[in-house]
Amino acid sequence: MGYVPLWAGALITIADTFTFLFLDKYGLRKLEMFFGLLITIMAFTFGYEYAVVRPSQLEVLRGIFVPSCSNCGWPELQQAVGIIGAIVMPHNFYLHSALVNSREIDRSNRGKIREANMYFLIESSIALLVSLIINIFVVSVFGAGFYGQNVTQVITNCSANGDIPVHFINATIDINSADVDLYTGGIFLGCRFGIACLFIWAIGILAAGQSSTMTGTYSGQFAMEGFLNLRWKRWQRVLFTRSIAILPTLFVTVFKGIEDLTGMNDFLNVLMSIQLPFAIIPLLTFTSCKLTMAEFANSMPMVVVSNVLSITVLATNLFLAFVVIHARVTSYWPIYLGIAILLVTYVSFVFYLTWFGIRIVWSSRKAVLPSLSSTDLVDSHLELEVTPPSSPTKDGAVSATGGPTQPDSNELASTQLL
Incomplete structure (x- = not known):
């Protein structure tokens, strides 16, 4: 029929995801560079859609700094809340913490730690800024292109005119004009602004899906290492964590349709919101x-x-x-x-x-905590290891410096905490 069925697309996505995930054998830095490539693809593709749709720049700026929605009701409020809530993903906290921990830093040098924190701040700020821009592109395109439009009517006219191949249109026949998912959104963009927008939108969504899949997989691996202390080989962790997600997805694509995939996506967003x-x-x-x-x-x-x-x-x-x-x-x-x-x-x-x-x-x-730098703490730790013990104190304890042992201030703080 000239197109890839849904289940075959899922298998292809699974295969290339495994291929990309095994890039980590060359090091996490190479993997981070690949993440950067995916984000760049998203920025260019969604930026192209933004340039084609051309929403009002004044309204976009006003919406960023003074959020408002005139003549909006409960459905619009639900969509706005869904957009905000879907951005914050709990697993990204674990992933970023693990990536920061993987950096080679002299953690005994307070100056080096401060310098590293500064670079981490810059890195995180740039990542969040790029994420904000990409989300502005997507939200603005949907707001300017879809709001107030009869999606069903636009797609029906598009099918009659032959602007979009018919096998793309068939999956949208039974949609509700108020329900627009990622697939329907691409069809709508292709109908209104040309078929090039449809394919560019598909490339951007593919890059976004790969990025999300890989971050979720690596977050699961780091969680397994940290919480469960499972020191598996990388390929074993990738296979285990991906299999948990692959099986339900394959089941839905084989026995159900796009609407059910959208429902499963909504369920996952709710689950992450709860977590x-x-x-x-x-x-x-x-x-x-x-x-x-x-x-x-x-x-x-x-x-x-x-x-x-x-x-x-x-x-x-x-x-x-x-x-x-x-x-x-x-x-x-x-x-x-x-x-x-x-x-x-x-x-x-x-x-x-x-x-x-x-x-x-x-x-x-x-x-009251000790005012020692990290270097002082390391030096004192080394001194404890190399200094031979001396005579015991009156209560039988032996100190490394020859004097009676004193309770450490960290121990006092822990005692107070308990």
Whole structure:
């Protein structure tokens, strides 16, 4: 028929994903360069769509700095919340932490650590800026191209005029004019702005999918190493983590259709929204705790700002999860009762996790910590190893310096914390 069926496309994507993932045998830096290539492809392809659609630049700037939506109702609010919530992915926190940890830094030199932190800040800022620009491209294209349009009518006219090959149109026959997924969006762009927009959109979506798949896979590998202490070979970890995602996807592509894939994607977004607190709250706790970070802990203004932003993002994600679940759950009171019980349990645990994190951070900032640099700590550690023990103290303890042992201030802080 001249086109690749959905299940075959899934198999091809799986094959090239495995190929790209094995690039890590040449080192993580090479893999990061490949990520950069995928992001560059997304920037150029979605930027092309932005240039073709030509949304009002004044309205785009106004929407960035003063978000508003005139004559918008509940459906538009749900879409806006979904856009914000889908950007923040919990696994990226683990991935970025692991990549930072893989850098070769002299961690005994405080100056080198500060220099590395500066470069990490620049790197993260550039990555977030590029991500913001790409998301602006996509949101602006959909806002200017789709909002207020009858998608079904546009695609029907397109089919009648022969602007798009018929096998692309067939999968969109039964769509709801209010439901626009990634596939329908590409068809719509091709109908309104030329078939070149359809193929360029497909290339951008392919690059985005590969980038997302690879980041998710590597996050799973680092989580297995860190939390489960599983030291498998790389190809074994890749095969295991990818198989978990491959099997459900293949099942849906073989026995279902594009609409079901879209539903599965919505479910995964909800799942990640639910998981987000378990990544953000411990991260803020560790980076703000002086017992863990010493002088490199977050400052108090940074603690306040990061917590306010985190609460906003978490609330937005939970609202998105509620909206999606409410839209898909039938009006059957036992189901609502079960969801209510799970929701109360979940919220209670998140509040407990937050309270525990605040308690740890507050206790660590009240504790008196040693004002030693990292170099001093390393030197003292070496001295303890090379200095022979001397006479025992009156309580039987032996100190490396010849005097009685004294409780370390870190131990005092830990005792106070407990």
